[in-house]
Amino acid sequence: MDYFSKIWAIMWKDIRGELRTKEIFSSMFIFSLLVLVIFNFSIDLLEVNPLDIAQGVLWIAFTFSGILGLNRSFLFEKENDCIQGLMLTPVDRSVIYFGKMLGNLVFMLVMEAITVPVFVVLFNITIYDKIFSLIIVIFLGTLGFVTVGTLFSAMSVNIKAREVMLPILLFPIVVPIIIAAVKSTGLILSGSPFGEIVSWLKLIIVFDIIYLVVSFLSFEYIIEE
Amino acid sequence: MDYVIDCEKVSKVYGNISALRDINLKLEKGSFLAIFGPNGAGKTTLLKILSHLIKPNSGTVKINGILLHDEDGEIRKNIGVVSHNSFLYNNLTPYENLEFYGKMYDIPDLKNRIAEVIDEVGLTARMHDPVRTFSRGMTQRLSIARVLMPNPSIIYLDEPYTGLDQHAAMKLRDILKNLKKGDRTIIMITHNIERGLELCTHVAIQVMGRMAYFEKIENVDRDKFESKYFNTVGEGHY
Numbered sequence: 001m002d003y004f005s006k007i008w009a010i011m012w013k014d015i016r017g018e019l020r021t022k023e024i025f026s027s028m029f030i031f032s033l034l035v036l037v038i039f040n041f042s043i044d045l046l047e048v049n050p051l052d053i054a055q056g057v058l059w060i061a062f063t064f065s066g067i068l069g070l071n072r073s074f075l076f077e078k079e080n081d082c083i084q085g086l087m088l089t090p091v092d093r094s095v096i097y098f099g100k101m102l103g104n105l106v107f108m109l110v111m112e113a114i115t116v117p118v119f120v121v122l123f124n125i126t127i128y129d130k131i132f133s134l135i136i137v138i139f140l141g142t143l144g145f146v147t148v149g150t151l152f153s154a155m156s157v158n159i160k161a162r163e164v165m166l167p168i169l170l171f172p173i174v175v176p177i178i179i180a181a182v183k184s185t186g187l188i189l190s191g192s193p194f195g196e197i198v199s200w201l202k203l204i205i206v207f208d209i210i211y212l213v214v215s216f217l218s219f220e221y222i223i224e225e
Numbered sequence: 226m227d228y229v230i231d232c233e234k235v236s237k238v239y240g241n242i243s244a245l246r247d248i249n250l251k252l253e254k255g256s257f258l259a260i261f262g263p264n265g266a267g268k269t270t271l272l273k274i275l276s277h278l279i280k281p282n283s284g285t286v287k288i289n290g291i292l293l294h295d296e297d298g299e300i301r302k303n304i305g306v307v308s309h310n311s312f313l314y315n316n317l318t319p320y321e322n323l324e325f326y327g328k329m330y331d332i333p334d335l336k337n338r339i340a341e342v343i344d345e346v347g348l349t350a351r352m353h354d355p356v357r358t359f360s361r362g363m364t365q366r367l368s369i370a371r372v373l374m375p376n377p378s379i380i381y382l383d384e385p386y387t388g389l390d391q392h393a394a395m396k397l398r399d400i401l402k403n404l405k406k407g408d409r410t411i412i413m414i415t416h417n418i419e420r421g422l423e424l425c426t427h428v429a430i431q432v433m434g435r436m437a438y439f440e441k442i443e444n445v446d447r448d449k450f451e452s453k454y455f456n457t458v459g460e461g462h463y
Contacts, residue, residue, distance in 0.1 A: 005328070006328060006329060009325060009328040009329065010325075013314065013317070013321075013325045016316075016317065016321065017314060017316040017317060020316045020317075020355070021316055076314070076316075079314070079315060080310050080311045080312060080313055080314070080315065081308065081310035081311075081312055082312050082313070082314055084278060084306075084308070084310070084312060085306075085312025085313070085326070085371070086312075086329070087278060088276060088277070088278065088301060088304065088306055088312075089301065089326065089329035089330060090297070090298035090299070090301040090302045090329070090330065090331075091298070091329050092298070224278075224279070224280075
Protein backbone atom coordinates (compact mmCIF):
# COMPACT_ATOMS: atom_id res chain seq x y z
CA MET A 1 0.00 0.00 0.00
CA ASP A 2 1.27 3.41 -0.83
CA TYR A 3 1.38 6.55 1.31
CA PHE A 4 -2.10 7.74 0.33
CA SER A 5 -3.78 4.37 0.83
CA LYS A 6 -2.47 4.30 4.39
CA ILE A 7 -3.82 7.80 5.01
CA TRP A 8 -7.13 6.58 3.64
CA ALA A 9 -7.02 3.51 5.90
CA ILE A 10 -6.58 5.67 9.02
CA MET A 11 -9.35 8.03 7.95
CA TRP A 12 -11.70 5.15 7.12
CA LYS A 13 -10.92 3.48 10.46
CA ASP A 14 -12.07 6.66 12.24
CA ILE A 15 -15.20 6.98 10.12
CA ARG A 16 -16.05 3.30 10.56
CA GLY A 17 -15.72 3.60 14.35
CA GLU A 18 -17.82 6.76 14.33
CA LEU A 19 -20.55 5.14 12.23
CA ARG A 20 -20.91 2.55 15.02
CA THR A 21 -20.99 4.93 17.99
CA LYS A 22 -22.00 8.28 16.48
CA GLU A 23 -20.39 9.83 19.56
CA ILE A 24 -18.51 12.61 17.80
CA PHE A 25 -21.07 13.47 15.22
CA SER A 26 -24.12 13.54 17.48
CA SER A 27 -22.45 15.83 20.02
CA MET A 28 -21.17 18.15 17.28
CA PHE A 29 -24.50 18.39 15.51
CA ILE A 30 -26.61 18.86 18.65
CA PHE A 31 -24.25 21.57 19.87
CA SER A 32 -24.32 23.49 16.58
CA LEU A 33 -28.11 23.19 16.46
CA LEU A 34 -28.37 24.55 20.01
CA VAL A 35 -26.17 27.52 19.14
CA LEU A 36 -28.36 28.40 16.16
CA VAL A 37 -31.60 28.01 18.11
CA ILE A 38 -30.37 30.06 21.08
CA PHE A 39 -29.17 32.91 18.86
CA ASN A 40 -32.37 32.73 16.85
CA PHE A 41 -34.51 33.14 19.95
CA SER A 42 -32.31 35.72 21.65
CA ILE A 43 -32.24 38.11 18.67
CA ASP A 44 -35.37 39.78 17.35
CA LEU A 45 -34.97 39.27 13.62
CA LEU A 46 -37.68 41.85 12.92
CA GLU A 47 -35.47 44.55 14.41
CA VAL A 48 -32.03 43.21 13.53
CA ASN A 49 -31.06 42.50 9.95
CA PRO A 50 -30.16 38.78 9.91
CA LEU A 51 -27.34 39.50 7.47
CA ASP A 52 -25.60 41.62 10.14
CA ILE A 53 -25.19 38.71 12.53
CA ALA A 54 -25.86 35.46 10.65
CA GLN A 55 -22.29 34.86 9.44
CA GLY A 56 -20.91 35.24 12.97
CA VAL A 57 -23.53 32.90 14.42
CA LEU A 58 -22.83 30.33 11.72
CA TRP A 59 -19.08 30.27 12.39
CA ILE A 60 -19.60 30.22 16.18
CA ALA A 61 -21.70 27.09 15.64
CA PHE A 62 -19.06 25.57 13.37
CA THR A 63 -16.00 26.30 15.47
CA PHE A 64 -17.39 25.46 18.91
CA SER A 65 -18.95 22.21 17.76
CA GLY A 66 -15.75 21.53 15.83
CA ILE A 67 -13.84 21.78 19.11
CA LEU A 68 -16.06 19.03 20.54
CA GLY A 69 -15.12 16.77 17.64
CA LEU A 70 -11.42 17.55 17.85
CA ASN A 71 -11.44 16.85 21.58
CA ARG A 72 -12.75 13.34 20.91
CA SER A 73 -10.50 12.68 17.92
CA PHE A 74 -7.36 11.52 19.73
CA LEU A 75 -9.28 10.20 22.73
CA PHE A 76 -10.19 7.15 20.65
CA GLU A 77 -6.49 6.65 20.03
CA LYS A 78 -5.81 6.88 23.77
CA GLU A 79 -8.25 4.04 24.45
CA ASN A 80 -6.18 0.87 24.87
CA ASP A 81 -3.13 2.98 23.93
CA CYS A 82 -3.95 2.58 20.23
CA ILE A 83 -1.79 5.58 19.43
CA GLN A 84 1.25 3.56 20.52
CA GLY A 85 0.11 0.66 18.37
CA LEU A 86 -0.14 3.07 15.47
CA MET A 87 3.29 4.54 16.17
CA LEU A 88 4.80 1.06 16.24
CA THR A 89 3.71 0.43 12.67
CA PRO A 90 6.26 1.17 9.94
CA VAL A 91 4.40 4.21 8.63
CA ASP A 92 5.66 7.74 8.47
CA ARG A 93 4.28 9.94 11.29
CA SER A 94 2.83 12.29 8.67
CA VAL A 95 0.56 9.45 7.49
CA ILE A 96 -0.98 9.39 10.98
CA TYR A 97 -1.39 13.17 10.93
CA PHE A 98 -3.04 13.33 7.51
CA GLY A 99 -5.28 10.35 8.27
CA LYS A 100 -6.53 11.89 11.51
CA MET A 101 -6.84 15.33 9.92
CA LEU A 102 -8.92 14.05 7.02
CA GLY A 103 -11.17 12.12 9.41
CA ASN A 104 -11.78 15.29 11.41
CA LEU A 105 -12.40 17.22 8.20
CA VAL A 106 -15.05 14.72 7.09
CA PHE A 107 -16.82 14.88 10.49
CA MET A 108 -16.88 18.67 10.42
CA LEU A 109 -18.03 18.93 6.81
CA VAL A 110 -20.88 16.49 7.44
CA MET A 111 -21.92 18.47 10.53
CA GLU A 112 -21.77 21.69 8.50
CA ALA A 113 -23.76 20.20 5.62
CA ILE A 114 -26.62 19.51 8.03
CA THR A 115 -26.22 22.73 10.03
CA VAL A 116 -26.39 25.10 7.03
CA PRO A 117 -29.96 24.18 5.95
CA VAL A 118 -31.14 24.57 9.57
CA PHE A 119 -29.37 27.95 9.69
CA VAL A 120 -31.06 29.03 6.43
CA VAL A 121 -34.50 28.17 7.78
CA LEU A 122 -34.00 29.73 11.22
CA PHE A 123 -32.49 32.98 9.94
CA ASN A 124 -34.67 33.16 6.83
CA ILE A 125 -31.73 33.63 4.46
CA THR A 126 -31.69 32.77 0.79
CA ILE A 127 -28.54 30.98 -0.34
CA TYR A 128 -29.53 28.98 -3.43
CA ASP A 129 -27.82 31.47 -5.78
CA LYS A 130 -24.73 31.69 -3.53
CA ILE A 131 -24.31 28.08 -2.65
CA PHE A 132 -21.14 27.51 -4.67
CA SER A 133 -19.21 30.42 -3.14
CA LEU A 134 -20.48 29.49 0.32
CA ILE A 135 -19.24 25.90 -0.10
CA ILE A 136 -15.78 27.17 -1.09
CA VAL A 137 -15.52 29.47 1.94
CA ILE A 138 -16.84 26.88 4.38
CA PHE A 139 -14.52 24.21 2.99
CA LEU A 140 -11.39 26.38 3.08
CA GLY A 141 -12.21 27.80 6.54
CA THR A 142 -12.90 24.33 7.92
CA LEU A 143 -9.72 22.96 6.35
CA GLY A 144 -7.58 25.55 8.14
CA PHE A 145 -9.41 24.99 11.41
CA VAL A 146 -9.03 21.22 11.24
CA THR A 147 -5.44 21.33 10.01
CA VAL A 148 -4.14 23.09 13.08
CA GLY A 149 -6.90 21.65 15.31
CA THR A 150 -5.70 18.09 14.70
CA LEU A 151 -2.20 19.09 15.76
CA PHE A 152 -3.43 20.70 18.99
CA SER A 153 -5.79 17.79 19.61
CA ALA A 154 -2.76 15.46 19.55
CA MET A 155 -0.90 17.85 21.82
CA SER A 156 -3.65 18.19 24.42
CA VAL A 157 -4.77 14.55 24.56
CA ASN A 158 -2.46 13.77 27.49
CA ILE A 159 -3.45 16.86 29.45
CA LYS A 160 -6.01 16.33 32.21
CA ALA A 161 -7.95 19.52 31.44
CA ARG A 162 -7.89 18.84 27.68
CA GLU A 163 -11.48 20.07 27.13
CA VAL A 164 -10.40 23.47 28.42
CA MET A 165 -6.90 23.46 27.00
CA LEU A 166 -7.77 22.70 23.39
CA PRO A 167 -9.90 25.83 22.77
CA ILE A 168 -7.44 27.97 24.75
CA LEU A 169 -4.58 26.76 22.55
CA LEU A 170 -6.47 26.59 19.29
CA PHE A 171 -8.65 29.69 19.08
CA PRO A 172 -5.88 32.32 19.23
CA ILE A 173 -4.07 30.50 16.43
CA VAL A 174 -7.06 30.12 14.12
CA VAL A 175 -8.35 33.67 14.63
CA PRO A 176 -7.06 34.87 11.21
CA ILE A 177 -8.93 32.08 9.44
CA ILE A 178 -12.12 32.55 11.44
CA ILE A 179 -12.12 36.32 10.81
CA ALA A 180 -11.53 35.84 7.09
CA ALA A 181 -14.20 33.12 6.93
CA VAL A 182 -16.76 35.25 8.80
CA LYS A 183 -16.05 38.28 6.60
CA SER A 184 -16.26 36.36 3.35
CA THR A 185 -19.40 34.48 4.47
CA GLY A 186 -20.98 37.87 5.30
CA LEU A 187 -20.12 39.23 1.87
CA ILE A 188 -21.53 36.12 0.16
CA LEU A 189 -24.77 36.20 2.15
CA SER A 190 -25.27 39.91 1.43
CA GLY A 191 -24.99 39.18 -2.28
CA SER A 192 -21.61 40.79 -2.98
CA PRO A 193 -19.94 39.67 -6.21
CA PHE A 194 -17.36 36.91 -5.98
CA GLY A 195 -14.56 39.37 -6.84
CA GLU A 196 -15.07 41.13 -3.50
CA ILE A 197 -14.38 38.05 -1.44
CA VAL A 198 -11.29 36.99 -3.35
CA SER A 199 -8.89 38.88 -1.05
CA TRP A 200 -10.41 37.15 2.02
CA LEU A 201 -10.25 33.81 0.27
CA LYS A 202 -6.58 34.35 -0.53
CA LEU A 203 -5.95 35.07 3.15
CA ILE A 204 -7.68 31.82 4.14
CA ILE A 205 -5.72 29.84 1.53
CA VAL A 206 -2.39 31.32 2.70
CA PHE A 207 -3.14 30.43 6.32
CA ASP A 208 -4.36 26.97 5.28
CA ILE A 209 -1.02 26.36 3.59
CA ILE A 210 1.01 27.75 6.50
CA TYR A 211 -0.91 25.68 9.06
CA LEU A 212 -0.67 22.56 6.92
CA VAL A 213 3.09 22.85 6.48
CA VAL A 214 3.78 23.71 10.13
CA SER A 215 1.50 20.92 11.38
CA PHE A 216 3.04 18.41 8.97
CA LEU A 217 6.56 19.32 10.11
CA SER A 218 5.87 19.44 13.84
CA PHE A 219 3.46 16.51 14.27
CA GLU A 220 6.25 13.94 14.54
CA TYR A 221 7.83 15.73 17.51
CA ILE A 222 4.51 16.35 19.24
CA ILE A 223 3.29 12.78 18.93
CA GLU A 224 6.60 11.31 20.08
CA GLU A 225 6.79 13.51 23.15
CA MET B 226 29.19 -12.01 16.90
CA ASP B 227 26.04 -10.56 15.33
CA TYR B 228 23.43 -9.71 17.87
CA VAL B 229 19.76 -9.14 17.08
CA ILE B 230 19.48 -6.69 19.95
CA ASP B 231 22.55 -4.76 20.95
CA CYS B 232 22.29 -1.97 23.54
CA GLU B 233 25.27 -0.09 24.82
CA LYS B 234 25.19 2.27 27.79
CA VAL B 235 21.56 3.24 27.21
CA SER B 236 20.22 5.85 29.62
CA LYS B 237 16.90 7.62 29.82
CA VAL B 238 15.96 10.49 32.09
CA TYR B 239 12.47 11.86 32.76
CA GLY B 240 12.93 15.23 34.40
CA ASN B 241 14.97 14.49 37.55
CA ILE B 242 14.28 10.77 37.45
CA SER B 243 16.72 8.35 35.84
CA ALA B 244 14.54 5.62 34.35
CA LEU B 245 17.48 3.78 32.78
CA ARG B 246 21.15 3.96 33.70
CA ASP B 247 23.83 2.61 31.39
CA ILE B 248 21.93 -0.47 30.24
CA ASN B 249 23.99 -2.97 28.25
CA LEU B 250 22.08 -5.79 26.62
CA LYS B 251 23.09 -8.20 23.88
CA LEU B 252 20.77 -10.91 22.59
CA GLU B 253 21.37 -13.46 19.87
CA LYS B 254 18.81 -14.69 17.39
CA GLY B 255 16.26 -17.05 18.95
CA SER B 256 16.85 -15.85 22.52
CA PHE B 257 13.95 -15.48 24.94
CA LEU B 258 14.82 -13.04 27.70
CA ALA B 259 12.60 -12.74 30.77
CA ILE B 260 13.10 -9.48 32.63
CA PHE B 261 11.96 -9.32 36.23
CA GLY B 262 11.98 -6.30 38.46
CA PRO B 263 9.87 -4.22 40.82
CA ASN B 264 7.51 -1.48 39.62
CA GLY B 265 9.39 1.61 38.52
CA ALA B 266 12.58 -0.29 37.66
CA GLY B 267 12.48 1.04 34.07
CA LYS B 268 11.50 -2.21 32.36
CA THR B 269 8.76 -0.69 30.23
CA THR B 270 11.00 2.27 29.39
CA LEU B 271 13.61 -0.19 28.13
CA LEU B 272 11.04 -1.92 25.91
CA LYS B 273 9.80 1.43 24.63
CA ILE B 274 13.33 2.35 23.59
CA LEU B 275 13.94 -1.05 22.02
CA SER B 276 10.66 -0.82 20.13
CA HIS B 277 11.53 2.61 18.84
CA LEU B 278 8.77 4.48 20.65
CA ILE B 279 11.03 6.78 22.64
CA LYS B 280 14.61 7.88 22.24
CA PRO B 281 17.30 7.31 24.85
CA ASN B 282 19.18 10.32 26.24
CA SER B 283 22.46 8.54 25.66
CA GLY B 284 23.81 5.24 24.44
CA THR B 285 23.27 3.29 21.25
CA VAL B 286 20.70 0.69 20.28
CA LYS B 287 21.15 -1.60 17.31
CA ILE B 288 18.41 -3.89 16.06
CA ASN B 289 19.58 -6.52 13.56
CA GLY B 290 22.77 -4.51 13.23
CA ILE B 291 20.91 -1.33 12.25
CA LEU B 292 21.29 1.68 14.48
CA LEU B 293 17.89 2.68 15.84
CA HIS B 294 16.47 5.86 14.25
CA ASP B 295 18.51 5.24 11.09
CA GLU B 296 15.99 3.09 9.25
CA ASP B 297 12.79 3.72 11.18
CA GLY B 298 10.32 1.86 9.00
CA GLU B 299 12.57 -1.13 8.30
CA ILE B 300 13.23 -1.69 12.01
CA ARG B 301 9.60 -1.29 13.03
CA LYS B 302 8.53 -3.87 10.45
CA ASN B 303 10.48 -6.52 12.34
CA ILE B 304 9.23 -5.66 15.82
CA GLY B 305 5.98 -6.73 17.45
CA VAL B 306 4.86 -5.47 20.84
CA VAL B 307 2.29 -7.07 23.15
CA SER B 308 1.60 -4.76 26.05
CA HIS B 309 -0.90 -4.87 28.93
CA ASN B 310 -2.77 -2.38 26.72
CA SER B 311 -4.09 -4.14 23.65
CA PHE B 312 -3.59 -1.35 21.03
CA LEU B 313 -6.96 -2.48 19.65
CA TYR B 314 -9.94 -0.29 18.75
CA ASN B 315 -12.93 -1.26 20.88
CA ASN B 316 -15.52 -0.16 18.34
CA LEU B 317 -14.07 -2.29 15.57
CA THR B 318 -14.26 -6.05 15.18
CA PRO B 319 -11.14 -8.27 15.35
CA TYR B 320 -11.26 -8.57 11.57
CA GLU B 321 -11.44 -4.79 11.11
CA ASN B 322 -8.67 -4.20 13.65
CA LEU B 323 -6.37 -6.71 11.97
CA GLU B 324 -7.29 -5.44 8.52
CA PHE B 325 -6.35 -1.91 9.61
CA TYR B 326 -3.01 -2.93 11.12
CA GLY B 327 -2.36 -5.24 8.17
CA LYS B 328 -2.68 -2.29 5.80
CA MET B 329 -0.24 -0.30 7.90
CA TYR B 330 2.27 -3.16 7.57
CA ASP B 331 1.66 -3.72 3.84
CA ILE B 332 0.81 -7.38 4.39
CA PRO B 333 0.15 -9.24 1.14
CA ASP B 334 -2.88 -11.50 0.80
CA LEU B 335 -4.30 -9.82 3.89
CA LYS B 336 -7.63 -11.65 4.02
CA ASN B 337 -5.99 -15.07 4.28
CA ARG B 338 -3.33 -13.87 6.72
CA ILE B 339 -6.04 -12.49 9.03
CA ALA B 340 -7.90 -15.80 8.91
CA GLU B 341 -4.65 -17.64 9.71
CA VAL B 342 -3.64 -15.58 12.75
CA ILE B 343 -7.16 -15.41 14.14
CA ASP B 344 -7.32 -19.17 13.90
CA GLU B 345 -3.92 -19.46 15.57
CA VAL B 346 -5.20 -17.64 18.68
CA GLY B 347 -8.56 -19.44 18.61
CA LEU B 348 -10.85 -16.49 17.92
CA THR B 349 -12.33 -17.42 14.54
CA ALA B 350 -15.85 -17.72 15.95
CA ARG B 351 -15.71 -14.13 17.30
CA MET B 352 -14.07 -12.59 14.25
CA HIS B 353 -16.95 -10.19 13.56
CA ASP B 354 -17.94 -9.19 17.09
CA PRO B 355 -16.84 -5.79 18.42
CA VAL B 356 -13.69 -5.96 20.54
CA ARG B 357 -15.49 -4.14 23.37
CA THR B 358 -17.49 -7.33 24.03
CA PHE B 359 -14.31 -9.37 24.60
CA SER B 360 -12.94 -10.61 27.91
CA ARG B 361 -9.43 -9.59 28.98
CA GLY B 362 -8.04 -12.97 27.91
CA MET B 363 -9.63 -12.80 24.48
CA THR B 364 -8.40 -9.25 23.97
CA GLN B 365 -4.89 -10.34 24.88
CA ARG B 366 -5.05 -13.24 22.40
CA LEU B 367 -6.26 -10.88 19.70
CA SER B 368 -3.41 -8.55 20.60
CA ILE B 369 -1.02 -11.44 19.93
CA ALA B 370 -2.75 -12.09 16.59
CA ARG B 371 -2.14 -8.42 15.74
CA VAL B 372 1.55 -8.86 16.52
CA LEU B 373 1.86 -12.14 14.63
CA MET B 374 0.32 -10.81 11.43
CA PRO B 375 3.47 -9.21 9.94
CA ASN B 376 5.51 -12.18 11.24
CA PRO B 377 8.08 -10.07 13.14
CA SER B 378 11.47 -11.51 14.02
CA ILE B 379 11.49 -9.70 17.38
CA ILE B 380 8.63 -9.69 19.89
CA TYR B 381 8.40 -7.70 23.11
CA LEU B 382 5.89 -8.78 25.72
CA ASP B 383 5.18 -6.28 28.48
CA GLU B 384 3.47 -8.08 31.36
CA PRO B 385 1.24 -10.14 29.06
CA TYR B 386 -0.29 -12.10 31.95
CA THR B 387 -1.71 -9.03 33.68
CA GLY B 388 -5.39 -9.45 34.49
CA LEU B 389 -5.73 -12.95 33.07
CA ASP B 390 -7.50 -15.75 34.91
CA GLN B 391 -5.89 -19.20 35.19
CA HIS B 392 -7.52 -20.55 32.05
CA ALA B 393 -6.61 -17.51 29.95
CA ALA B 394 -3.07 -17.56 31.35
CA MET B 395 -2.67 -21.22 30.35
CA LYS B 396 -3.92 -20.46 26.86
CA LEU B 397 -1.54 -17.51 26.59
CA ARG B 398 1.35 -19.68 27.74
CA ASP B 399 0.59 -22.16 24.97
CA ILE B 400 0.57 -19.33 22.42
CA LEU B 401 3.88 -18.01 23.78
CA LYS B 402 5.36 -21.50 23.55
CA ASN B 403 4.44 -21.51 19.87
CA LEU B 404 5.96 -18.06 19.44
CA LYS B 405 9.20 -19.36 20.83
CA LYS B 406 9.50 -21.92 18.05
CA GLY B 407 11.64 -20.75 15.16
CA ASP B 408 14.18 -17.99 15.20
CA ARG B 409 12.19 -15.28 16.91
CA THR B 410 13.94 -13.20 19.54
CA ILE B 411 11.62 -12.45 22.44
CA ILE B 412 11.85 -10.21 25.47
CA MET B 413 9.18 -10.60 28.13
CA ILE B 414 8.67 -8.41 31.14
CA THR B 415 6.78 -10.18 33.88
CA HIS B 416 6.27 -10.20 37.62
CA ASN B 417 5.43 -13.87 37.50
CA ILE B 418 8.74 -15.66 38.15
CA GLU B 419 7.37 -19.13 37.50
CA ARG B 420 5.95 -18.23 34.08
CA GLY B 421 9.01 -16.23 33.13
CA LEU B 422 11.48 -19.02 33.92
CA GLU B 423 9.31 -21.59 32.18
CA LEU B 424 9.93 -20.22 28.70
CA CYS B 425 13.09 -18.16 28.74
CA THR B 426 16.65 -18.80 27.57
CA HIS B 427 18.04 -15.78 29.47
CA VAL B 428 17.02 -14.14 32.73
CA ALA B 429 17.53 -10.55 33.84
CA ILE B 430 16.63 -8.58 36.94
CA GLN B 431 16.26 -4.85 36.53
CA VAL B 432 16.38 -2.61 39.57
CA MET B 433 16.26 1.19 39.68
CA GLY B 434 17.09 1.57 36.00
CA ARG B 435 20.06 -0.82 36.05
CA MET B 436 20.43 -4.35 34.78
CA ALA B 437 21.36 -5.83 38.14
CA TYR B 438 21.47 -9.45 37.02
CA PHE B 439 21.76 -11.17 33.63
CA GLU B 440 22.32 -14.89 33.15
CA LYS B 441 21.64 -17.75 30.77
CA ILE B 442 18.87 -20.01 32.05
CA GLU B 443 21.16 -23.07 32.23
CA ASN B 444 23.26 -21.23 34.81
CA VAL B 445 20.25 -20.35 36.94
CA ASP B 446 19.15 -22.47 39.87
CA ARG B 447 15.40 -22.28 39.38
CA ASP B 448 14.63 -23.29 42.98
CA LYS B 449 16.77 -20.53 44.40
CA PHE B 450 15.92 -17.87 41.84
CA GLU B 451 13.10 -16.37 43.89
CA SER B 452 15.40 -15.69 46.83
CA LYS B 453 18.04 -14.42 44.39
CA TYR B 454 15.44 -12.02 43.00
CA PHE B 455 14.42 -10.71 46.41
CA ASN B 456 18.04 -10.32 47.48
CA THR B 457 18.88 -8.38 44.31
CA VAL B 458 15.85 -6.16 44.51
CA GLY B 459 16.28 -5.74 48.25
CA GLU B 460 19.86 -4.55 47.95
CA GLY B 461 18.48 -1.35 46.45
CA HIS B 462 21.88 0.26 45.96
CA TYR B 463 21.57 0.28 42.20
